[in-house]
Amino acid sequence: MTGDEFFERLRKIVEPYYRHVHHDKGHVERVYKLALRIASELKEPVDLDVLKAAALLHDIARSMEDEGLVDDHAVEGARVSRELLRKLQFPEEKVEKVAYCIEVHRFKNDVKPETIEAKVLQDADRLDMLGAVGLARAFARGGWANVPLHDPQVPPKERYDGHSATVVNHLYEKILRIKDTLHTEPARRIAEGRHNFIEEFLDRFLKEWEGEI
Numbered sequence: 001m002t003g004d005e006f007f008e009r010l011r012k013i014v015e016p017y018y019r020h021v022h023h024d025k026g027h028v029e030r031v032y033k034l035a036l037r038i039a040s041e042l043k044e045p046v047d048l049d050v051l052k053a054a055a056l057l058h059d060i061a062r063s064m065e066d067e068g069l070v071d072d073h074a075v076e077g078a079r080v081s082r083e084l085l086r087k088l089q090f091p092e093e094k095v096e097k098v099a100y101c102i103e104v105h106r107f108k109n110d111v112k113p114e115t116i117e118a119k120v121l122q123d124a125d126r127l128d129m130l131g132a133v134g135l136a137r138a139f140a141r142g143g144w145a146n147v148p149l150h151d152p153q154v155p156p157k158e159r160y161d162g163h164s165a166t167v168v169n170h171l172y173e174k175i176l177r178i179k180d181t182l183h184t185e186p187a188r189r190i191a192e193g194r195h196n197f198i199e200e201f202l203d204r205f206l207k208e209w210e211g212e213i
Contacts (some may be wrong), residue, residue, distance in 0.1 A: 002049045002090065008015040010056050010088065018058035023062040027128055027137070031055050034190075041186040046143070050094050050117045054101035058121060078103040113183070123187035126178045131194030134175060135201060150209055157185035168205065171198060 017026045032055040039046040061076035071075040078099040085095050101118040104111040105125055113119045128134060142149065147167055154165045156172035164170035175198055177201040207213045 002052075005165045006088070006090075007052050008057065010053065010084075013084070013088075014060055015061045017063060019063050023066075028056060030128050030133065031121070034127050034187075035120050035159055038120050038123055038184055038186045038190075039163065042120075042184060044116055046116055047094065047097065050097045050101065050209060051052070052118055053081075053085065053090065053094075053098045054105075054117060054121045055124065057084070057098065058102050058105050060084075072106075073105045074103050090180045119183040120187075123182050123184050124136070126182060127177065127187055127190055127194065128148075129147065129175055129178055130191055131197050134194065134202060135171075135198065138167055138170055138175065151210070168202065171202060 009070060013196065014028070015025050018028055032052065035051050035055045036048070039048065039051055048188065057080075058077065059073065060080055061070055061073040064070045064076060065073035081096055081102055082099050085098060086092070086211070090098075099122045104113045104118050105122050113122055129137065139149075141147075147164070147170075150166050150168040157164075157171045158179070160173040164173050164201065169189060179188065179195045182188045182191055204213070
């Protein structure tokens, strides 16, 4: 296994790439911790070198996409990660495994991962969209993109297409559907409470919006 020193070095190298508050280094660290927690609770073996590297690198191109520099941060992130890992002399036989995790992680692309490492990464990334932190991130991104909080005249779409008209619609179109897309039992267990928190928040938010409470 690659030592802690390698991952500390990688962590410092990738930090400048995470320059937007909704996908910042805090998000990366939470995904990293959740991924390791999920892996520790699984019965099947997980390559922790691959998982750790993928967690630290999974959104390395996210800011580029948000800034209109690339079309798909998952695809570009995999490409950048291959180059970076090879420069750092990461085990060659694991480079493509990390790149695969990154290529299939994003929700919008709706790709079902085939490797256990990719499943764990996808689950960990999606868990960070749920609960109190997930809510904070949704509203932070909405503010960053000047998306309205809510519009009763614009109902949520039946299918998430990558863009929501309001933050509340985003919660309905994407966030509340996350728990049914998870692959591992530990992630599904963690998701229950976080999902319920979103539902409770929306119930109160909509009542406050109408002046009912």
